[in-house]
Amino acid sequence: MSKRDFYEVLGVGRDAGERDIKKAYKRLAMKYHPDRNPGDDTAADKFKEVKTAYEILTDPQKKAAYDQYGHAAFEQGGMGGGGGFGGGADFSDIFGDVFGDIFGGGGRRGGGQHRAQRGADLRYNMELTLEEAVRGCTKEIRVPTLVNCDTCEGSGAKKGSSPTTCGTCHGAGQVQMRQGFFAVQQTCPHCHGRGKIITDPCGKCHGQGRVQETKTLSVKIPAGVDTGDRIRLTGEGEAGEFGAPAGDLYVQVHVQKHAIFERDGNNLYCEVPVSFTMAALGGEVEVPTLDGRVSLKVPTETQTGRMFRMRGKGVKSVRGGAVGDLICKLVVETPVNLSSRQKELLQEFESTLAGSDAKKHKPRSEGFFDGVKKFFDDLTG
Template sequence: VDGDTIEIRIPTLEQCETCGGDGAEPGSPVDTCDTCKGQGQVRIQQGFLSIQQACPDCQGSGKKIRNPCKKCQGDGRVQSSKTLSVKVPPGVDNGDRIRLSGEGEAGEMGGPAGDLYVQINVKPHEFFVRDGNNLRANVPVDMITAALGGEIDVPTLKGKVSLRVPAETQSGKTFRLRGKGVQSVRTSSPGDLLVKVSVETPVNLNSKQKKLLEELQESLNESSHSHSPATSSWLDKAKRFFGEHLN
């Protein structure tokens, strides 16, 4: 999210130090390839067309080695590994690629090195799930606060904030905290933090607390109002579905 410089260690092919990358044993002569006269390219006639292609005898190097380097078997490269510092820009996401020019594998026969592409995989976070520029988090809220309304603590990337939960909040309700998401590498404004609350059923109740809930239940049953909107609408749907009265 904030960007950083990280160190990575990677396996790679590096230019052979013994032969300096040309693949010839030090001190042994390197001849010019007879087939292409050192050009590395040959022309072949195909019907009316004259096609240029890499020389098959020297693989395009234009040289002929008499004694291949023992260290690299004439390839000019050796298996190695290296540690690199990679500057990770703020807001990178899964699959983003960072190109490090010239940090790829050494070219054949002393040729120029290629580029290294570092592909980003973002590790899962304890609280937050990345969803584009938005972050998602699940936060529990106790039954009483959900019913009466109140403030709950919500984690953000920059520390705790207080979220006002309105009265009659149902489990699964999502609240949007604007600008508390991720500032991506591609856009100028940050995303939002989407907080989904799950209403928690109280546990370890003593007999007094159970009694209070039973009294509450009796009071709710006596009342003429519907106090469980999801249950009521579910029962209505179930009645229509089965075409009979359910008790």
């Protein structure tokens, strides 16, 4: 079925301004609203059509697209992303958004007393050592926040008194304003939607029901947490307004850099320096773990950078699963501050590695230099 021109739907010209479009929409929406036409499917369809035309023509980008391309701009895949008139619109929500609460009910914004606002959530950044994060611990923290006033117990009224019903809205939290045929409900300007007035405010909180205070809390850190993990303490955020629920406190974990270990998920990594004599001849070296020292066997002819895995010496994640491993990277340490005699011995040792057997003793370096020679031969050849 062909779709009607949006300007024709609203009965306005193409040069109509937003004010004229809105005026036409209100008139037609009143005429075709389902509350006024119960069981009339034709009126419901016309209401959807009017609503869609209004939404398009009051949005500058959509209006520009419609003026240039017509309905094609809003077919599936176009600017509108789905075509049709209004999709699954909720009539009470649509009408409430434009008029407040016409007809005195139905919309989300109509009637009802203002609910006291829930307290705000808070965030606390916690620094942990690697050992604390891996093993778990209990930390005491101090958090500045809003708490219920202990003098008035959060009511805001002076002790011995209580809030009184608002005389303007009679406790409803909203007042009705008539504009010709329309009846629009708004938040009561006197009690700000609470329905009650504090005539004798508490001297400590000055009628707010909350005061600023620094709370001391004990936080249990579970074993295996890592940087970026968040711990929620329910109800430890700011106190809510006039007895409303408190917010939550979120403890954001940051694990400090460790002098020996580096963590990656459930695994730990560390570098283990060994002498070139041990690397060549083999031996054993003590390696640190979070549970104490262990012995690592170094095979003969070990090259620098070789990795050794020590299973089960890593971390068990707070989310469960197997314990990670400790990955040790061996780094062959070059001796420094050599005496003259030590230098002579090294030179004598080096001379024994020269000759036709050099590749046998130094396979990586000899292979590297053979590759370099071939590279330059290819360039010049």
